[in-house]
Amino acid sequence: MVDWAHLSADLIRCIHGCLEDLMDQMSFRCACVSWQHAVDGNRPLPPLLILPASGDGGGYTFLPLVDLVSYAQRRSRKNIRLPWESTDGGLVLMGSAAGWVVAADQAAELHLLNPITRAHARLPSITTLPAIAAVLQTDGQVTGYLFRISRNLVHETSCESTRYVLYDKVTVCSSSSDSWTAMIVFYLGRLAFASAGDERWSLLQTQYEIRVLDVTYHRGRFYSLHNDGSVSAWTPADGASPQASFNVQHLRLIDVSIVEEYLVGSGDDLLRVSRWRDPLEGDEHRSLRFRVFRLAESGWVAVQSLGERALFVGSNRGISLSTVAFPEFKADCIYFANSGDVGICHLKHGLIKPRGAGVPNLKDGFIVPDYMHRWPPPIWFTPRAC
Secondary structure, three states: OOOHHHOOHHHHHHHHHOOOOHHHHHHHHHOOHHHHHHHHOOOOOOOEEEEEOOOOOOOOOEOOEEEEEEOOOOOOEEEEEOOOOOOOOOEEEEEEEOOEEEEEOOOOOEEEEOOOOOOEEEOOOHHHOOOEEEEEOOOOOEEEEEEEEEOOEEEEEEHHHHHHHOEEEEEEEEEEOOEEEEEEEEOOOEEEEEEOOOOOOEEEOOOOOOOEEEEEEEOOEEEEEEOOOOEEEEOHHHOOOOOEEEOOOOOOOOOOEEEEEEEEEEOOEEEEEEEEEOOOOOOOOOOEEEEEEEEEOOEEEEEOOOOOEEEEEEOOOOEEEEOOOOOOOOOOEEEEEEOOEEEEEEOOOEEOOOOOOOOOOOOOOOOOHHHOOOOOOOEEEOOOOO
16 A cells, blocks of 8 residues: 655655645645645745635625635635535625634624635534623524623623624634634733633633633744733743733834724744824825834843744734745835735735736735725634644
């Protein structure tokens, strides 16, 4: 019997070179570790964008059909169906990490989906989060949720609204389809986690009145960024309290309207990426800019250049890539897909705009202008056979 995992590297590369379909190329790489190494060496697959399927009329929900877009191949798209058993169309993508995409169904419950391996894992019910209860019909169907805001104040929302007000960020670490841990930033910046096999979310203890802005997984630990500028490191298996805290001075950007904050692991560094609108820019979309800071013992240190690296931020877990290994991406740039804006921003020179064109396009910098200003936005996704 042929041992397919030990075919010669030259033969593996030859077979891969004959594949023209984007999905076939990804599936081939993910078939086994030896095939991926033969094709790509030790580098991971580059990020793709997941978009609503071509022809979708928009709205607040994605169908299970989506498009995978390869930036390296420009407008090359592959239409796929996510591993979702229902055909009701009530699926909203909330983020991605570690080869998974995170989706909320019509009842606002969360799921992990792997478009490559077709794996599907259900996260614990959101009713196990504190201060949240389901509103049920007589037949047991969930029609909405009650949020306890204070001792005497309860707010009711529909399932549709819950998907947009409850979840701020979800990230995942995973070694296989049945071994994963998810961490969620939810209502009013609280933090909870769950692992494969758990029936409940476990709340993590943050300081009173401290809100979590973002969470990421880097070098074996989760890290959370808070609205006072501090950072906490978490290993959930060791308990509900942080293993380390970095109480750094809060950054104050004068006359700048901060839109979003991200944490990105890059090599040995933990980066804080602040997305803001330049009040001096006069274009109709109010140009976006970014500032990047590195966490040091002394606090946040401004990063003047990313060097030969590019960052990818949005609803996904932050990604850092070498532009030497991936020359199709621009060095010292931040690729963003969030809050209705999709594009590329050079760290020093700002938003990359098309040359002499009224509509942004792929060649000159923007990724998918036909999906700008839509919600939910496209998300970055790194294929992985987890």
